[in-house]
Amino acid sequence: MPQRDIIFPAGRTALYEKHAYSAAIRSGDLLFVSGQVGSREDGSPEPDFGDQVRRAFDNLKATLAAAGCTLDDLIDVTTFHTDPERQFETVLAVKDENFPAPPFPNWTAVGVTWLAGFDFEIKVVARIPDAG
Known part of the structure; x- marks a missing residue:
């Protein structure tokens, strides 16, 4: 079984410490990234929905970068939306x-009814580029 390495982006631990989970786990050449939300550094939600989605992508990119990845390395993306019909146009623009x-x-x-105070979450699996 491959070793699992915990990945955390620099300066973003408040939400992870509060809820006791890891930002991402590296297993072999795969990176499994926990759902990223539009949280500020203190873990609180970004109030404007469009800014919350942009911040979720920024938080995702920071987590990917901590493992040596970019958005180009994504294999699988799942997003969660509290009001998909109203929010989808904004999400597609940021996408x-x-x-x-x-x-x-x-x-x-996926449409959901609750995201712990957030309205958008993005979860991904990425392939870690060969360091050689």
Whole structure:
């Protein structure tokens, strides 16, 4: 069984410490990233929805970078939305900012009723690039 290494982005531990989980786990050449939300450094939600989605992507990119990855390394994306019908246009606009051209990652969007005070969450699996 491959060793599991815990990954944390610099300066972003408040939410992880509060809820006792890891930002990401590296296992072999795969990175399993916990759901990233639009939290500020203190763990509180970004109040504006569009800014919350952008911050969630920024938090995701920081977690990926801590493991030597970028958005180009994504294999699987799952997003969670508290009000998909009203929010989807904003989410798609931010998605287009982060993935402006093919190849696009596969993507599953799920409507949920609760995200611990947040309205958007993004969870991914990435392949860690070969260091050699």
